Amino acid sequence: MAAARRLVAAIDQGTTSSRCILFDEKAAIVAVAQKEHRQIFPRPGWVEHDAAEIWENVRDCVHVALARAGISRHGLAAIGITNQRETCVLWDRATGRPIHNAIVWQDTRTEPIMAALAEENALGRDRFRQKTGLPLASYFSAAKIALILDGVPGAREAARAGRIAAGTMDSWLIWKLTGRHLTDITNAHRTQLVSLDTLDWDEELLDAFHVPRAMLPEIRSSSEVYGHAQDTLWGVPVAAALGDQQAALVGQGCLSPGQAKCTYGTGNFLLLNTGEAPVHSRHGLVTTIAYRLGDEPAAFALEGSIAVTGALIQWLRDNLGIIDTAAEVESLAESVEDSGGAVVVPAFSGLFAPHWRPDARGIIAGLTGYVTKAHLARAALEAVACQTAELVEAMAADTGQPFTELKVDGGMTANALLMQIQADLIELPVVRPSVIETSCFGAAWAAGVATGFWHRATLPDSLLGVDRQWRPVRTDDWRVSMMQQWDKAVSRASGWI
């Protein structure tokens, strides 16, 4: 009998969809399965997901991917998880059912709680930031957990008594797969309940956000065997979890200080590995945990987070109907030479880095009768590139070390026009690897290393080659005028509510 084929499965539980990708030992993609889930918008600024639906989708994706690869669970060496961060779910430990929809990272309803904390809590705005590396923003999970506890009758008492569990999506999936309540440090930190000093749940933060410790998972490294899957995936080791942006950093092979990548998905996230000590930003970036591989010390990163990039293209498709598919935005935008003076600021959830303006809302500025849907498509791509250029600049200012190139990945990097605009705006080469699913690959690699499928010394980027590069071609004048227009539009969008 032929030896069973050994593959590693990455589960990527993203904002809009879940997918499973199977990699072989050469990091080649053997099979992919993907399923979208409902975006639930109960009110403006509110965004929810049904965690039970997500679990079903994840399970289906794994089984479809296995079928496409022609293998059974016996052919799987390990499962690694990567996930949308900050989105959190509370469930009943006895029934395993969520007690409320998951509240998504983009949801802005905790803004008043964060504003009150900044004013009233003894820690104060600066101390929160110093302690956690994160600003007081609705983006992070802690206040979302408290909001559910206060909104569901009896939930707070049940949580104190240990009957309700809370977790980010990694934790929910590990629970569903293995029955164990764990999370990895990269995800745990994004709740804003972990201090950078101890890398553990922090009593002062738990108190400030009114989150009972009894409901929180045990914090583990990003790469170790957490447990073995049950039911139809019986026995497969679940051996890695990383927030999707951290997983992309790992997948791009940015395992040394000074290495950075930008992922273009629903939002954009630029992460720079800063090594074993946290670096605090003076330019609106956040300090985050990059990864902790088994017993190795944790690595930190500086992060620039943009809430809306790919989501803007989805909005053009789903809400305005000016394109049928996300990919069509490229040919539409290419049919014109510029945006015709239109500037889009997609501040749907306020503005994240480097501005942190919860009071901003989206605007389209510079409209005249000349502007067509093609100009809007181009303005949308320019908005993505301008926001990213701001992050590159902030990071260079924080570290005093300008990048020499920008490594990119994620769904939007299929858009060559966007990549060219990006290279022109940052005046640097933009480099795309052969596998743009780097979050999945990073999670697969971390799970593979934990189970001996890959050797720790086999660095992820040695398995991935470069697919394409874009070099800057436009003039300085063009770049300066683009950024000036952008700054002007950002100031108009800020303070809108």
Ligand SMILES: Nc1ncnc2c1ncn2[C@@H]1O[C@H](COP(=O)(O)OP(=O)(O)O)[C@@H](O)[C@H]1O
């Ligand atoms: N060719 C394209 N041009 C522009 N945007 C695209 C293109 N293809 C996909 N996108 C956008 O990229 C996002 C999907 O990327 P992906 O990395 O799968 O995101 P996520 O992991 O956040 O769900 C969607 O928001 C979609 O609108």
Ligand SMILES: O=P(O)(O)OC[C@H](O)CO
């Ligand atoms: O689902 P994605 O890829 O848009 O990622 C979302 C981020 O993790 C939010 O912090």
